[in-house]
Amino acid sequence: MALINVASREIHCKIVYYGPGFCGKTTNIEYIHSQAPKEVKGELLSIATETERTIFFDFLPLDLGTVAGFRTRFHLYTVPGQIIYEKTRVAVLNGSDGIVFVADSNRSRLQDNVASIKELQRVVSAQGRQLADLPLVIQYNKRDLPSALPIPVLNAMINPLKRSHFEAVAVKGQGVFDTLRAISKEVISKL
Amino acid sequence: MADERLTTLVVSERELADIETLLEKLLFDAHANFGMVLDRSGQLIATKGKVPQCDLVILGALVAGTFASARELAKALNEEDFHVLFQQGNEQHVITTLVEEQWLLSIIFDQRAYLGLVKVLAKETAQELVTILQQVRSHSEAQQLLAKKDVTTSVEHKIDALFRDS
Numbered sequence: 588m589a590l591i592n593v594a595s596r597e598i599h600c601k602i603v604y605y606g607p608g609f610c611g612k613t614t615n616i617e618y619i620h621s622q623a624p625k626e627v628k629g630e631l632l633s634i635a636t637e638t639e640r641t642i643f644f645d646f647l648p649l650d651l652g653t654v655a656g657f658r659t660r661f662h663l664y665t666v667p668g669q670i671i672y673e674k675t676r677v678a679v680l681n682g683s684d685g686i687v688f689v690a691d692s693n694r695s696r697l698q699d700n701v702a703s704i705k706e707l708q709r710v711v712s713a714q715g716r717q718l719a720d721l722p723l724v725i726q727y728n729k730r731d732l733p734s735a736l737p738i739p740v741l742n743a744m745i746n747p748l749k750r751s752h753f754e755a756v757a758v759k760g761q762g763v764f765d766t767l768r769a770i771s772k773e774v775i776s777k778l
Numbered sequence: 779m780a781d782e783r784l785t786t787l788v789v790s791e792r793e794l795a796d797i798e799t800l801l802e803k804l805l806f807d808a809h810a811n812f813g814m815v816l817d818r819s820g821q822l823i824a825t826k827g828k829v830p831q832c833d834l835v836i837l838g839a840l841v842a843g844t845f846a847s848a849r850e851l852a853k854a855l856n857e858e859d860f861h862v863l864f865q866q867g868n869e870q871h872v873i874t875t876l877v878e879e880q881w882l883l884s885i886i887f888d889q890r891a892y893l894g895l896v897k898v899l900a901k902e903t904a905q906e907l908v909t910i911l912q913q914v915r916s917h918s919e920a921q922q923l924l925a926k927k928d929v930t931t932s933v934e935h936k937i938d939a940l941f942r943d944s
Contacts, residue, residue, distance in 0.1 A: 589786045590821045594794035598929070599821035622944045632836050643847070646839045651940060655932040662820065662839065674854065678846035682819025764942050771937045775930050778786050 589684050589778050597658045600774045603680055605707050606689035607699040608640075608668030611728040611757040615689065616645045616665055618763045623649060641667040644679045661771060668703075677710050685722035685774040687766055689757075690745050692727050692735035700745050718748065722773035725752040726766045731759075787817070787880070787914055794824055796910050801826035804903045808896045810887035811870075815907065817881060818842055830886060841884050845874050862897065875900050877907045 590599045604612040613633070620631040629648035636642045644664050651659040664683075666676040680686075688707065690700040711718045725746050729735060738754065746752055751769050755762025789797075801813040805827045812827035814834075820842030822834060830837065845863055852860040865872040873896055874884040883904050887896055 590817050590819070590823070591786055591788040592794065592823060593788060594791040598933075599817070599819075601819040601821070619941075624940060624944065627940050629835055630833055632839065644839075644843060646836065648835045648839075651933065651936045654936045655929045657929055659929075659933050659936070660821075660835075662835075664839075674850040675847060678843060678850050681842070681846045682817060684819075760943060768937055768941045771941060772934050775933045775937070778930065 589774070591657075591778075595658070596653075596656055597660065598778070599660050599662065600684045600771075600778075601662045601664065601682055602685045602687065602770055602774060603683040604663065604665040604687045604689055605676070605680070605703070606668060607691060607696065607703040608670070610668060610689045610691040610696070610700075610703075611755075612665040612668065612689050613641055613645050614728075614757040615687070615726070615755075615763050615766070616647050616663055618757060618760045619649075619663065619767060620647055622760065622764070627651065640669065641665055642672070643667065643675060661774075663767075673706065673710075676706075677713070680710055680714065683721075684777070685724075685770045686718075687724050687726055687770050688745070689726045689728050690741060692729045692741065693732050694734045694736050697736060697741075697744060700741075704745050722770060722777055723748065723750045724766055724770040724773065725750055726755050726757075726762060727752060728755045728757050728762075730754045730761075731756045788917065789823055789914055790917070793910050793914055797824040797907065798826055800903050800906055800910075804885065804899050808885070808887065808899045809891040810885045810896055812886040814838070814841075814884050815877070815881055816842060816884065818846065818876075818879070823881065827886075841872070841874055842882060845876070845882055862900070864893075864897075873897060873900050875904045877904045878911055880911055881907060883907060 606612055620628055627649055632646040634643035647663040649661045664679050666679045708718050727741050753762045753766045757763050797815050805813050814825040815823045816838045820839040822838045848860045848863050863874040870888050872886050874882055877883055885900055
């Protein structure tokens with residue numbers, strides 16, 4: 588749920604990157620942090636295990652500066668992807684304005700993707716919301732893998748709501764900003 | 779009526795001033811160092827007192843994340859809720875309390891303050907904040923404001939300009 592502070596003339600929006608383990612959520616955020624203009628990006632916070640797996644969340648504040656008299660900020664979060672951290676994902680999703688579902692295109696990860704999107708639907712419902720009502724964009728990551736499934740197959744299994752989808756190779760930055768632009772605009776249009 | 783969790787909350791100048799007055803009084807009465815009111819998504823609404831030596835935006839994200847995580851722990855233990863979260867350090871301590879289901883009130887204090895007093899006063903302040911929150915929810919300034927300012931279109935242009943490879 589976005590917040591508009593009239594006194595300080597600020598608009599705040601929260602975007603969460605969701606998806607199964609190793610799908611590339613943190614890679615997306617790290618790429619954005621490496622490429623976004625200095626005046627836009629804040630400090631990247633990662634709460635990770637010793638093996639650099641996300642244990643709580645990654646957090647990157649982006650400040651678009653003053654637009655039409657309002658300072659506009661997007662806060663990007665990732666959730667931990669491993670199955671055991673479902674309750675942590677519930678916590679991070681709290682108050683989100685928009686979601687990027689990052690799917691792993693690898694054929695062997697199809698069931699993990701399906702399980703993750705079903706969990707997302709369940710978690711959002713438990714918070715009294717419906718996924719159909721929320722700004723949501725799908726990113727099919729790891730498109731450079733020889734074992735990547737065709738987009739129509741992925742769409743049929745992961746994207747029944749027929750939301751905007753983007754192909755990506757996040758580790759090279761491909762598709763990362765296309766995804767971010769799409770979800771940011773959806774969130775703003777729903778304010 | 780729209781689900782209020784999907785509705786943009788607009789905090790007016792008057793409401794922000796009221797929140798800051800409450801925070802100021804709480805810090806004075808409790809001998810606490812720093813107080814903040816934030817949305818449960820971690821976005822800061824108001825701060826008062828001696829600003830800690832850290833990035834406040836990150837502080838907000840961590841407080842909200844920790845509180846949300848504690849609530850899931852409560853559910854796992856079949857506890858209805860953890861209403862207050864207390865974090866104890868060597869020199870500084872943090873108390874965070876929920877303001878209905880929407881906001882969080884977080885207070886940082888040291889040995890000058892008594893934990894019990896901070897807890898009681900934080901609870902009282904949280905109750906007073908509920909009144910302001912209800913005012914915030916009751917007005918529909920957001921739509922008028924955004925329509926008038928044409929903020930949406932301008933932000934979209936800025937998104938196109940800034941969110942791209944350097």
